[in-house]
Amino acid sequence: MTELTKILLDETEMPTQWYNIVADLPEPPPPPLHPGTHEPATGADFSAIFPEALIAQEMSQERYIDIPGEVLDVYRLWRPSPLFRAHRLEKLLDTPAKIYYKYEGVSPAGSHKPNTAVPQVWYNAQEGITKLTTETGAGQWGSSLAFACAQFGLESEIWQVAASYRAKPHRRTMMEIWGGKVHPSPSEVTEFGRSLLAQDPDHPGSLGIAISEAVSEAIEDPKTRYALGSVLNHVLLHQTIIGEEALLQLAKVGDVPDVLVGCTGGGSNFGGLAFPFLREKLKGNMNPVIRCVEPTACPTLTKGQYRYDFGDTAGLTPLMKMHTLGASFIPEPIHAGGLRYHGMAPLVSHVYNLGLVEAIAIPQTECFAGALQFARSEGIVPAPEPTHAIAAAIREALLCKETGEEKTILTALCGHGHLDLASYDKYMSGEMVDLDLSDDVIAAAMKGVPVIG
């Protein structure tokens, strides 16, 4: 092989601005609404939990936003991340397609999440905030926030869903290595947590409960704010550095994607990769098919409705217009914990609704089968979430094998699976099953979604 395997950027070539897709959309996205009045939410509605700079980014119409120098300095610990040409997977599949994957597992926490954790912590620090709270499930987001807080000397306090806290002690250890204070949720720390533990001392917890605990703790202290790892506009904004780098890297080898596939949970990894390419598509510079990939057990885009709904189960957040399965929907315990979210980022939902991107759902056993092919050819063991993106890339590559088309496929490997190996164990031992979601379950959850206007 003479063609490059890794297309690298020197850190001097790292993009210095994030890209805000709102500036280029044919229609503006519907605004979030105040849950009480159903009027468009204002900055003040968010100010108890987020710092001003992030609220401004959340509502910004600016096309590009400068990345602060101190954030760039931390990004340099792992960015620019490599873009790989999957020569060995292509050979295994015997496909004429070219497959590229942008790998975010090189970050300290092992996923794309630090791309937003670092600026979120930095902006909070600029406003005198000394502690951040958050929730985490499997722990990718919590560990990313703890890492970022360690970089700027802030405290981090993390509520981890109790079932995960007990089943995955290593992610907790990772958070503690970076100085994070971790509670199982429900916890004795908050009133809400204590009330739940009084009912059930072994309560397994949920993300919705953990969010409520983290938010309530942030509201109580003026030096404390809350941080969210996906869904919101400013989070997707920070992740666009992934796609901006990938554009530069593909240009280095003179390639343009025909198909772009990314996994979608809250939507930040997908938006991060896809939005800079969508900009180029809207400008007429390229014409890739852009496709979201979600689990069949949590098919937010393919089976959910585009409605105003709450971001959390308890109904504390503003109402956001998004594809949703209903805020009370509790997805099955699939292994891609990061994709178990009832809603979808409003920006991703909006571009999907406009027909600018497609969506498909893939069952988890197909995803793990693809991940094994990937690991045995490319070496890297993927996290359960991006196995969906890999399975979709493999589907496309096998289609090319049938048709003989030499398509260029781009995907994002948003994290490694070093702390998720038990999932592989379950797959290889034949114990993993696909969890079909009945329409009745979705219909029941959708009943709780408020009717607006």
Next chain:
Amino acid sequence: MTELTKILLDETEMPTQWYNIVADLPEPPPPPLHPGTHEPATGADFSAIFPEALIAQEMSQERYIDIPGEVLDVYRLWRPSPLFRAHRLEKLLDTPAKIYYKYEGVSPAGSHKPNTAVPQVWYNAQEGITKLTTETGAGQWGSSLAFACAQFGLESEIWQVAASYRAKPHRRTMMEIWGGKVHPSPSEVTEFGRSLLAQDPDHPGSLGIAISEAVSEAIEDPKTRYALGSVLNHVLLHQTIIGEEALLQLAKVGDVPDVLVGCTGGGSNFGGLAFPFLREKLKGNMNPVIRCVEPTACPTLTKGQYRYDFGDTAGLTPLMKMHTLGASFIPEPIHAGGLRYHGMAPLVSHVYNLGLVEAIAIPQTECFAGALQFARSEGIVPAPEPTHAIAAAIREALLCKETGEEKTILTALCGHGHLDLASYDKYMSGEMVDLDLSDDVIAAAMKGVPVIG
């Protein structure tokens, strides 16, 4: 900060030759001896367990050996590995020293071990071998060999020390992801294993026993060979790509090390980084202090004797002249499992005996304290083995703080700690203790070492 954080090489700049330090030493290293005759061992003495090409490398006097093209293709999945300037650690320590670390955790298996696993598998494949056997403790080497076998379509069969097999199931999973067949050792597969299980069905095993099982299985089948992950000359040879890359990377930023520190278990990571720099030192191009760092619980160089001894506990290998604590010595169960070896690579022992390199021993709690400082500043969570190198680099940097010297320190971060987080848990909870080794224990083990000549 304007100075680079990561000094990268493009894969077109990757070295294409390994460096054999034997060609440049002022005295040749003492040869291995046949255990029966005590005469210098010949290639034939190794041919039942290793392929011809690797035996030739083991005995080679050539200064440079070409890396085969297909090996370079696999290396490109992660090589050249990055050289980091530890700006943020330097700031935390408030030191005038510059600290660089070469990071090998970017490999699929997460350490430097694939650097030799890949060529070992390739050379075996060229000679028609279809299966490789090996032993593994914590699992770094076993997973590297399984990964390499997956790349070239060979089977891999791995005996993992039973205590580790049971305590660290995730490394086993990783080996299985890459197609490895893993047995707890002692196993029912070999006669030796069965005999031990008959005595104790819950036998915890040891590396020595696992080696015996893997070797005996290799000897039985002409299409099967055995692979070793450290100690031998050809293994250290393959690892020199680490140091060759680091030389190119430091040259890019115009720096030369004043001090080079590396952790030593079997010696392959240390030799891999240090030997190319030792060549430059011998040529008079630079004059770094080169220092081995070992655990106080297994102080092979600092407390062992330079004697002919067996490489394994059962006494099956040729006799090698090396620093040894006695082949019957069982080190305490410290967390840096990869440093728990009674001997030291003959080549590292030889250059130490010649006074070309120094050695120190550091207790594990100091190592983990340094690792926490490192993780909170640089982000990466180190494996327990390189925490020794980090602690030594920190010692040197703090000395510079006292003296005001602006020394350039180079070290190797030979792996990440994603599968070793339980060690950090133990350290942070205050349960980790330093395991002092009494001179009586060493003296007892040394009694079993054969007296030669």
